[in-house]
Amino acid sequence: MDQIPTLLANGKSLLYGARVFRALYRTVAYTYELHGLKLCCEFPLPELARREIANMHPADVVVSTGTVRTMTSGARTAVPYLSLDGDAAVFTFEETGCYLVRGGNSVIVDSRPDADPGLLRLHIFASVMGMICHQRGLLVLHASAVAHHGSAVAFTGPPGAGKSTLAAHCVAAGGQFVADDVLVLSFTPEGDVLAHPGMPNVKLWHDALTRLGHNSEGLRPDWLRAHKFHLPTDEVKTPIPLAALYVLEIDSDAGDGDYVPLKGTAAAKLLIANTYRVEYLDAARRRETHFQDCIRLASAIDVASLKREAAAVRLPTTAARILGDLRQKSARALA
Numbered sequence: 001m002d003q004i005p006t007l008l009a010n011g012k013s014l015l016y017g018a019r020v021f022r023a024l025y026r027t028v029a030y031t032y033e034l035h036g037l038k039l040c041c042e043f044p045l046p047e048l049a050r051r052e053i054a055n056m057h058p059a060d061v062v063v064s065t066g067t068v069r070t071m072t073s074g075a076r077t078a079v080p081y082l083s084l085d086g087d088a089a090v091f092t093f094e095e096t097g098c099y100l101v102r103g104g105n106s107v108i109v110d111s112r113p114d115a116d117p118g119l120l121r122l123h124i125f126a127s128v129m130g131m132i133c134h135q136r137g138l139l140v141l142h143a144s145a146v147a148h149h150g151s152a153v154a155f156t157g158p159p160g161a162g163k164s165t166l167a168a169h170c171v172a173a174g175g176q177f178v179a180d181d182v183l184v185l186s187f188t189p190e191g192d193v194l195a196h197p198g199m200p201n202v203k204l205w206h207d208a209l210t211r212l213g214h215n216s217e218g219l220r221p222d223w224l225r226a227h228k229f230h231l232p233t234d235e236v237k238t239p240i241p242l243a244a245l246y247v248l249e250i251d252s253d254a255g256d257g258d259y260v261p262l263k264g265t266a267a268a269k270l271l272i273a274n275t276y277r278v279e280y281l282d283a284a285r286r287r288e289t290h291f292q293d294c295i296r297l298a299s300a301i302d303v304a305s306l307k308r309e310a311a312a313v314r315l316p317t318t319a320a321r322i323l324g325d326l327r328q329k330s331a332r333a334l335a
Contacts, residue, residue, distance in 0.1 A: 031055040035133060035184040036196030036239055039063065045121055047220075050200045050232070061105050061132055063124065068098040068110035079279050081127075089131050089283045096120045099128050104135035122223050125199060130182070130277040134284035139185040139293045140276040143245070144202070145178035145195050146170040148323045149330040152178050152195040152240045155306075156274040157248035162308070162315075165208045166248065168231070169319035172212055175326075177202060177233040178240065182276050185242060185297065193300050194239040201230035211312050243329045244302040246322070247274070251307035256317045258307040267298035270305075302329070 032039045032048040039048075040059035068090060075084040083090050088102040096119055097111040107128055111120055133140045143156035144167040153170075155163045164180050171177050179198030186194050206216055206227050214231060222228040247270050251258065262270065271294040272278070281287040297303075308318055 029055055031059065033197070035129065035138070035182075035198060036186065036194075037061050037132075037136075045124070047121065047125065047199065047201075047230075051197075059105075061107065063107040063109065066108045066110060068100045068108055077279075077283055079283075082280070082283060084283055089135075089280070091123065091127050091131075093123055096123055099123060101128055101131045101135065104132050104137075107132070118223055126182075127277065127280075131280050131284060133184050134277070134280050134286050134290070137286065137289065139187075139290070139297060141183045141185065141245075141271065142181065142274050142276045143183040144180045145183050145242070146175040146323075147178050147195075147236050147240045148175045149327045150240070151243040151326055151330040151333065152236075153243060153322060153326050154178075154183055154195065154245040155248055156183075156245060156270075161248035161250060162310075163248060164202050164204060165312075166315065166319060166322075168202050168204055168208065168212055168233070169315045170323055171202070171233050173316065173319045173323055175319075175323055177235040186239070187293075187296065187300075191296075191300060193242040193297060195242040196239050197236055200232060200235055202233050203228050204231055205229075208312070211315075241333075242301055243326060243333070244304070245271075245297075246304055246306035249305060249307045250310045252309060254307040254309050256308065256314050257321060260305040260307075262298075262303045262305055264298065267303040268295045271297055271303070 030041050030044045031053050032041070032045060032051045033053055034048060034051060037060040038057065039061045040055065041063040042065055077083060081092050083092070085100070088100050091099040091101070096115040097109070100108040107124070109120070130140060141154065141156055143154045144163040145152050145154040146167050155166050157163060167177065167180060178195050180202045182198050184196045184198065186196065188194060203222055206229065209216055209229060209231065216229045219229040219231060222230065247262070272291060275290065281290050308314060
């Protein structure tokens with residue numbers, strides 16, 4: 001039995017199928033914190049080992065194993081692997097099986113006998129948790145974020161814009177890691193915006209690791225991109241106020257950074273465009289309210305376009321400037 005968590009942690013191991021794990025772990029619960037939610041899972045999630053907590057209170061989300069009936073007449077969506085069964089969303093992935101997600105608090109995993117445990121969990125962290133957050137009415141952006149002096153700043157933009165790399169350089173410059181790639185936000189009753197800690201690693205290409213003085217040896221490679229690695233970082237443990245968001249663009253003439261404030265509709269449109277799994281909104285019955293939340297977010301924080309050169313040599317200076325600006329915003333908020 002002691003060997004099994006090690007096998008689960010090895011995303012490439014096929015020694016045991018997921019159904020074998022199901023039988024062995026049916027009576028065991030593992031509890032973690034992710035995106036501000038208490039997640040109770042029937043099987044271990046080694047990627048969240050640093051977020052494991054005592055199971056002392058009711059869970060926000062319960063992940064269990066069971067049978068998900070084959071969809072024959074359920075409502076199809078524009079997403080090929082997503083269908084609807086009443087108020088539930090059903091994900092069907094050929095490699096791993098089916099995941100039924102209901103009410104923002106329940107997940108049933110019906111895995112294939114030969115499903116790779118690492119890929120099985122990857123779908124939970126990505127598609128499933130994305131749907132959970134949308135169903136719960138949380139605002140989910142395709143963004144990375146760091147904190148400094150009691151406030152957070154987020155980076156969004158198209159793939160390749162450097163969200164993770166810039167976040168990692170901000171951490172190297174003295175910031176604390178909040179989230180990478182998936183940023184979950186909520187509003188307080190007073191209208192402030194909170195950024196919730198995401199997965200506890202930042203994903204970096206090998207050359208970015210090297211520039212930051214790290215070695216890929218011993219780091220977990222990304223499932224989909226073998227030359228990208230998950231780097232554990234100094235992270236915040238609790239929700240933190242979000243002060244600013246930068247929409248990144250690559251511009252060969254931008255030097256260390258060209259900042260242009262964005263307001264109103266222009267800012268809201270970019271937030272909508274950079275929503276995480278925006279194609280899930282209809283299935284979660286969240287499209288209209290999500291758009292309203294993006295407008296609300298655009299008026300609650302500073303949103304700006306940040307054009308920067310792709311040259312890595314510029315990153316330390318850009319990161320230092322971002323943290324300096326965030327430090328000033330935090331000081332003004334406390335004044």
